[in-house]
Amino acid sequence: MFMLKRMRPVPFTQVFFAGLLFSAASLNAVSAQADSAANRPTPMGKALDGSMIIQFAPNIFPNGQGLPSGIGLAQNGAGLYQAQCASCHGKKGEGGTAQELIGGDGPLSAPDADKTIRTYWPFATTLFDTIARSMPPAAPGHLSADALYSLCAYLLAENGLWGWEQPMGPKELAAIVMPNHNGFIRKFP
Amino acid sequence: MSTFLDRRVFLEHGLRLSLATAAAGTLPLAQAQSLGESPSASKNREGMQTEPQVNQFLASQHKAGQAFSNYGMPSIHENRVIRLIGSNRMVAGNGVSWTPLESLEGIVTPTGLHFERHHNGVPEVDPARFAFTLHGRVAKPLRFDLAGLLRYPMQSRMLFLECGGNSNAGWHEEPMQKPVGSFHGLVSCSEWTGVPLNYLLDEAGIDRKATWAIAEGLDAAATEVSIPVSKLRDDALLALYQNGERLRAENGYPLRLILPGWEGVRQIKWLHRLEFTDQPVMSRNETGEYTQLLPSGKAEQFDFVMGPKSLITSPSYGQTLGSPGIFEVRGLAWSGHGSVAKVEVSADGGKSWSTAHIDGPVMPKCFARFRAAWKWEGKPAVLQSRVKDDQGNVQPTRANLIAQRGRNGYFHYNAIVSWAVDSDGTVRHVYA
Numbered sequence: 001m002f003m004l005k006r007m008r009p010v011p012f013t014q015v016f017f018a019g020l021l022f023s024a025a026s027l028n029a030v031s032a033q034a035d036s037a038a039n040r041p042t043p044m045g046k047a048l049d050g051s052m053i054i055q056f057a058p059n060i061f062p063n064g065q066g067l068p069s070g071i072g073l074a075q076n077g078a079g080l081y082q083a084q085c086a087s088c089h090g091k092k093g094e095g096g097t098a099q100e101l102i103g104g105d106g107p108l109s110a111p112d113a114d115k116t117i118r119t120y121w122p123f124a125t126t127l128f129d130t131i132a133r134s135m136p137p138a139a140p141g142h143l144s145a146d147a148l149y150s151l152c153a154y155l156l157a158e159n160g161l162w163g164w165e166q167p168m169g170p171k172e173l174a175a176i177v178m179p180n181h182n183g184f185i186r187k188f189p
Numbered sequence: 190m191s192t193f194l195d196r197r198v199f200l201e202h203g204l205r206l207s208l209a210t211a212a213a214g215t216l217p218l219a220q221a222q223s224l225g226e227s228p229s230a231s232k233n234r235e236g237m238q239t240e241p242q243v244n245q246f247l248a249s250q251h252k253a254g255q256a257f258s259n260y261g262m263p264s265i266h267e268n269r270v271i272r273l274i275g276s277n278r279m280v281a282g283n284g285v286s287w288t289p290l291e292s293l294e295g296i297v298t299p300t301g302l303h304f305e306r307h308h309n310g311v312p313e314v315d316p317a318r319f320a321f322t323l324h325g326r327v328a329k330p331l332r333f334d335l336a337g338l339l340r341y342p343m344q345s346r347m348l349f350l351e352c353g354g355n356s357n358a359g360w361h362e363e364p365m366q367k368p369v370g371s372f373h374g375l376v377s378c379s380e381w382t383g384v385p386l387n388y389l390l391d392e393a394g395i396d397r398k399a400t401w402a403i404a405e406g407l408d409a410a411a412t413e414v415s416i417p418v419s420k421l422r423d424d425a426l427l428a429l430y431q432n433g434e435r436l437r438a439e440n441g442y443p444l445r446l447i448l449p450g451w452e453g454v455r456q457i458k459w460l461h462r463l464e465f466t467d468q469p470v471m472s473r474n475e476t477g478e479y480t481q482l483l484p485s486g487k488a489e490q491f492d493f494v495m496g497p498k499s500l501i502t503s504p505s506y507g508q509t510l511g512s513p514g515i516f517e518v519r520g521l522a523w524s525g526h527g528s529v530a531k532v533e534v535s536a537d538g539g540k541s542w543s544t545a546h547i548d549g550p551v552m553p554k555c556f557a558r559f560r561a562a563w564k565w566e567g568k569p570a571v572l573q574s575r576v577k578d579d580q581g582n583v584q585p586t587r588a589n590l591i592a593q594r595g596r597n598g599y600f601h602y603n604a605i606v607s608w609a610v611d612s613d614g615t616v617r618h619v620y621a
Contacts, residue, residue: 041341043392045323045331052332053324056462057411059403059470088279097279109486113597115477120488123471130473133411137280137309140409184480188417188491189400 057141060129064174067128070145071169074162077154080147084136093158102158108183118159122184124176127152149173192536192570193543194515194562224503224510224614263299272302273371282310282409285352287374290502290521296347296548296556298377300432303440306352306375308410311439312459319443321427325402325465328394335429335443341384344426346449347555349523351376351495353452353479356602359587364607364618369505373606376498376523378556381447383428386421399465403472404446407459414455415469416448420493424449427460450525450554451493452601454479484595495525497584498603499532499559499576510614513567518545522557524578529557531577536563538571538607538621539586545574553579570610571621587620 058066082091089095093102104116113119117127132148134140143151149168156162161176263270270292276284286305288298316335324330352375358365365372395418402421405413416425426447429435436442441458448456454474469475469491481489499522504510522529528551533542545559559574575584585593587604607621 040391041388044337044340045329045333045389045392046337048322048324048330048332050330052322053330056322056405059405059413059464059466059472061466061468062471063468097277107486108482108488108597109484111596113482113486115482115597117477120482121477123476126471126473126476129413129470133413134309134409137283137409140309141411183487184476184490185483185487186490188493 057133060125060132062123062125062174064125064170067125067170067173068145069170070149071167072146072149072151072153073167074150074153074157074164076147077150077152077157080143080151081154084143085151088137093155101155104159108180117155118161118179120180120183122178122181124152124156124161124173124178127155128173192564192566193518193534194564224508224516263301270302272304272374280309282307285375287370287372288377289368290370290374290376290500291368291505291507292370293502294519294558296378296521296558297432298379300379300434300437300440303350303377303379303431303437304352304375305439306354306453307439308408308412310409312406312408313438314407314443314459316443319461321444321460322462323389323393323465324462326396326399326467327465328396329392331389331393333389338384338427338429338444341388343382343429344385345380345382345430346426346447347378347380347552348447348449349376349378349495349525349554349556350447350453350456351498351523351525353454353495353600356498357599359602359604359606360591360596360599364620366506366618368507369500369502369606373500375453378523379431380433381426381428381445382430382433383426383444383447386425386427386446389427390418390421395465398467401466401469402463403466403470404455404457404460405462405464406441406457407461412454412457412474413470413472414457414474415472415491416446416455416463418465420448420451421463448493450495450527452479452495455493479600481594481598481600483598492601495523496601496603497524497526497529497576497578497582498522499529499574499584500606501534501572501574501608504572504610504616505608506616506618508616510565510610510616513565516563516565518561518563518572518574520545520559520574522547522559522574522576523555524576524580524582525554526578526580526582528553528555528579529576530579532557532559533575533577534559534561534563535573535575536570539573539605542575565610567612567614569612571619572608572610573605573621575605 060066088098089101094100100116104114104119106114108119128148131151152173153162153168157164270289272286274286288302288304319335320332322332355375356373358372400418401415402418403413404416405411428445428447431440436445444460446457446460499520501518501520503519518534522532532545532547534545535542545561548558551557577583585604590604607619609617609619
């Protein structure tokens with residue numbers, strides 16, 4: 001404000017204008033409105049190499065997008081299940097310290113509705129996605145694609161939704177229509 | 190006749206509100222709390238009144254105190270105010286820890302008491318190796334290191350954060366007899382500071398057909414959920430700081446997605462990527478879980494916003510009222526739709542209501558602390574609170590909620606909470 005002191009008295013509007021110029025210059029044009037076009041933040045993103053994306057665990061979509069190639073059989077899945085899953089989910093998938101995976105009866109409108117993979121889950125791809133990324137909890141993300149298809153085939157076969165002899169791969173898994181496929185009311189969009 | 194009083198009564202008549210006298214007895218931890226007894230009037234084992242130990246009390250004035258500390262901790266006398274943990278026997282990192290709402294005041298949850306919900310533990314993330322990636326249907330897939338993220342303009346917001354499964358004991362047939370935080374405490378409130386996601390979306394150039402983004406965390410469950418791009422555009426924050434300091438490990442260090450007002454499961458901790466798509470991924474946490482089964486047998490999916498909710502934290506279960514007189518009824522209210530507009534309290538199970546005082550400032554999608562002076566005459570009473578938000582949403586009664594949604598919804602329980610005060614001053618959880 002020392003600059004203004006040296007000036008002769010001037011009308012208010014001019015003082016105000018001078019003050020604006022002064023403060024803008026002294027603050028090196030910092031703006032409170034960083035989102036206006038002239039004040040976009042300096043871009044800090046670095047171009048992504050496609051190989052980096054491949055390292056991510058794929059997101060598996062209901063249409064099969066993201067599913068790896070591979071093939072599995074329910075009978076192979078049975079052994080894997082006993083070794084990797086039964087200690088928490090029960091020897092017959094009846095549940096234990098973790099969720100019931102095999103079974104579930106009755107309508108979902110019942111007062112004691114049983115929400116299971118068979119009665120409730122709308123997509124079979126969710127099973128693959130969940131096991132691939134998070135199971136077993138002590139060492140997630142290590143099961144091969146073939147092992148994952150075998151586990152899915154086993155759980156779906158035990159739930160009466162897949163054949164024991166039918167080989168399962170990406171196309172077969174994505175084509176399965178789950179019993180509760182139409183059971184959801186989407187609040188969005 | 191309402192037994193709630195004008196707030197000024199406290200100023201005129203003084204207080205009988207001292208809270209800290211933990212009653213000896215069988216109640217664990219901070220549950221044994223007596224309201225309204227003077228802390229100086231302690232009784233010895235024979236029940237004789239003893240004089241307060243004045244000299245001992247002043248002893249700290251006659252010796253040098255403790256030295257400085259690099260990082261402060263709560264008083265050792267408050268070491269029973271903790272998060273109670275409920276976790277899976279086989280997978281220690283799968284479960285929750287509850288914010289002890291009954292022991293806290295104001296609207297800020299101490300960071301170390303912010304509730305936790307992890308699916309497979311707290312990951313150790315090296316900030317030097319960390320990268321946040323935008324990919325999928327974008328013009329330019331991009332990655333950002335932490336130094337880069339810290340360069341962007343930031344925003345701070347006070348926001349509540351609530352698990353979609355909070356309060357689910359409310360669906361039980363019988364009212365749960367536990368401290369309020371032990372079944373409603375999957376909600377906390379913090380100041381979150383970070384980068385509005387919009388800046389980064391503009392930089393990557395999001396495809397017009399990309400209506401969803403799949404967010405993934407670096408935890409051992411690689412937790413992933415689908416989020417509408419419209420919400421990311423609207424008010425999403427990439428949080429780097431909580432309550433002024435960098436995120437705690439259990440709250441997502443180094444980066445957490447904050448979606449104001451939405452269910453906690455969407456606000457991915459240890460966020461490391463967003464994949465932009467034209468469809469939701471239909472992960473377990475948005476199909477088999479975090480969906481609400483209705484009496485019709487159909488289930489609601491992608492119900493993101495946490496509805497209006499309030500509860501009285503004092504008096505509440507586990508606390509005991511002392512001699513009859515004036516008490517301050519205290520509680521919290523919030524709504525994911527907007528700001529708390531009004532909180533009412535009842536001492537007769539909802540027959541009559543009085544407007545509670547709300548401490549300011551009242552902020553959108555943030556806790557509000559309410560208070561009401563109440564005269565307890567030593568007779569049975571049922572205390573309730575209900576909130577209305579500025580979008581016109583009102584907290585439902587339990588009967589109405591169950592009539593509409595049945596008892597298999599499991600998620601998004603927000604009904605009125607009732608505490609019965611018995612004539613001996615004990616407080617029970619009831620359905621009223």
